[in-house]
Every structure is written in C-alpha cells, then in structure tokens.
Amino acid sequence: MAPVKEETTEQRILEAARAVFIRKGMAGTRMQEVADEAGINKALLHYYFRDKQRLFEGVFKGGVEKQFGCIWDSLKGREHLFEAIEAFVAAYLDRMTENPQLPLFIANEVNRDPEGLRAFIDRGMESRQVFLRLVSEARERGEIIDIDPRELLVNIMALCAHPFIARPMITHIHGITDEAFRRMIIKRRKSVPEFIIRSIRA
Amino acid sequence: MAPVKEETTEQRILEAARAVFIRKGMAGTRMQEVADEAGINKALLHYYFRDKQRLFEGVFKGGVEKQFGCIWDSLKGREHLFEAIEAFVAAYLDRMTENPQLPLFIANEVNRDPEGLRAFIDRGMESRQVFLRLVSEARERGEIIDIDPRELLVNIMALCAHPFIARPMITHIHGITDEAFRRMIIKRRKSVPEFIIRSIRA
C-alpha cells in the first residue's frame, strides 16, 4: 500500500528524463513521454524544468556528467602507467555496465552541441594530465615504445567505449545473447588492458 | 546560366536526405529541411518517397549501406591475417574520411531499430568468415597468440570507428584543429595496424 514516497518529485522527473533522453536522444524525446515515465502531469514537468533544454541540462549535469566524469578520477594518484590503464579500463567498463546506453548518448549529444558540452569534456582535464605524465615517465624508464600519448588515449577509450556503442551490431554479428555480451564485457576488463599493454611494452 | 541539370531529381533528393539524416539523425530530421536542401517542394519529396520511413530506407540502401558494406570487401581474397588487417583498417579510414559522420549515424540507427537494419549488418558476413579463417590459420602457424577472434574483430573496429564517433571530444580534449584531426587519421592508417599486430603477434 502506502506509496513509499522516499523520492522527491524532482528526483523522479530526473530519473525518468534521464531514461528517456538516453534511449531516444534529445530530438527523439517527447516531454509527454518523460511525464508519463515519471508518473506526473506534463505541466508539472515545466513547473520543475522550464523547458526541454533546461530539463536536458538538468539530466546532464545531475547524473550523466558526474557518472561519466568519475571514470577520469580512477587515474588520480596512480604511480605507474600500466596500473593506471588497468584502473581506467575497469572503471570505464564497470560504469558503462550499469549504463550501457551512455556512451552512444554522450557521443551523440557532444556531436549535436559541442559548445554546450564543453564543461563536460573539461571535467577530466586534470586526470588527463596525470595520464600524459605517466606515459612520459614510462617512456623515460624505457618501459614502453615511443608512442604518441594522445593517440594511446584515443585507443584506450576506443576499446572501452566501442562495444557499448556498437552493441546491437556486435551481438548480431557474433550471434550472441545479451547475457553473452555481458560476459564479454567482464572478460574485457582483463583482456583490454592486456591488449593495450602488449602493444606498447618496449 | 543554363542550370546544369545533369542530376535527376531523385538523386538530388537522396543526396539532400542523406546529408540531413546523417547530421540530424532520423528523429531530428525535418522533411522540410530535406526539401529545402534539395531545392524542391515538400510535396515532391512525398511524390518520390511516400513517407519519412521510406525516404530513410532509400538513403540507407542507396548509399550508406553500400559505402559501409564495401569496407568488408577489403578482406576478400586476403591470404594473410596481418595483410588483411592492414587492408581493412586502410579501407575503413579512407571510407570514413570521405564521410566522417557515418559511423555515429550508423551506430545510432542500428540502436534505434536493430531489426530493420539486420540486412545491413548481414552484408559483411561472408568477409567476416574470411577474417575468422585467417585468424585461425595464423594461430595454427603460431604467428599470433591465443586470442578470441571475435574480440579481436571488435577491437579492430573500435580502433577504426571511435575517432570519428568521438571526434568533437577528441579535437577538444587534445586542443587540435580539424586539419590536425585529419592528419591524425592519416597517421592511424599505419599506427592502428601496428598497434593491433604488436598486441597479437606471438
């Protein structure tokens, strides 16, 4: 019975909006659908978030930005490149397992509005400096081959993000179930760092 | 003067629709915008393509599917895994350089409607068999380590596609211009196969 109202309406809206935005994108999202999913009236939506744009920003700042941004934090305080790579990949895959649609959503919206999402992109700047330092230190110690650290970072992110972005293609190509996909991601927590480290180790 | 009408109206529509669909996605595309971009009336759009869905399919079958599909063909007739990887990466990057928005567009639409795009996905099945054969042959000759060939394929596609999918993020993170991005892609024609082969070579 008692409608356990542990949640504030604003939270319910944000959750609903987040779900809809992530699966339909900005353009594909209908305010009505968000209202339905939150179990409220459409007018109430505009009461809490003046318009679609602000609702979108609310979702983005509130959840997406933080959840995605914290992946970068996994690099902080690392002393060794290989260890950092392992931590980053694990953090990325774990975070995305909770939210498989996120990478595609982010890619989409950053493309749609690069300026508006600049703050989001900047979020991890500090950690990226750490990464660059670790690369150059490893290079000086002769542990890795000479590689453009920026390109290395692109490769790492590619190997983390792409399975989620191309998920339906992958599951279909390989004829695997969603459950098998999940197992594949778990395997990749180990295999991706190995793949990367093998290819850069001197 | 003479409005050089080398193009049929249908072609003009397909080009325009392709451009708009790719930059706005299915949901974000307005029939009016396609009509404008094609320099025609909106009614004429519906005269050639009954509705938005059919227009979308027309674009997809007509151009996207073929252009993307031919990347797979680069694998055909290859005798050696490493050579095949080099050819595939080169084909992928060259094709996408002509059409940088394509990977994100595809990812999006395959997610939106996995069933409807099954035919597109199947297109490269034959070539993927070639790839699997080359991997197992290389494995038997002891040239490469023991790796799940499906995962290898995912990794290759990830390294090819991701720079285009995350392009605005990459250009901003690394503070580079579009021209520098182009140069990076050219570099990757060599560096990506090297990266992959280093990591699988026995």
Add this chain to the structure above:
DNA sequence: CCCAATATTAACCATTTGGTTAAACCTGAT
C-alpha cells in the same frame, strides 16, 4: 484553524510537422 506558499492538474494554445489534394506545368508522341 487559517493562510500563504508550494505542488499538481485539466484544459487550452500556438506552432511545427508529416502528409494530402487538386490544380498547373512540362514534354514527348500522334
């Protein structure tokens, strides 16, 4: 209990959007 502020709703509005219609405009064959 009453009041004021906040939360919520039903009904409404203006615009946008996908799609249609009927008429006009070629263009090539007779």
Add this chain to the structure above:
DNA sequence: ATCAGGTTTAACCAAATGGTTAATATTGGG
C-alpha cells in the same frame, strides 16, 4: 495543336508537440 504521362507546386489538413494558464489540492507555520 493536342492529348496523355509524368513532374512540380501552392495551399491545405490533422495530429503531434512544446509550452501556458488558471484553477485546485496539499502542506507547513502562525
């Protein structure tokens, strides 16, 4: 010239959609 076929257009329509309004319900403080 004219007729038939496909082609193109202006005007139109109904539904969907983002957003507003005014009235009602709820709640916490005095």
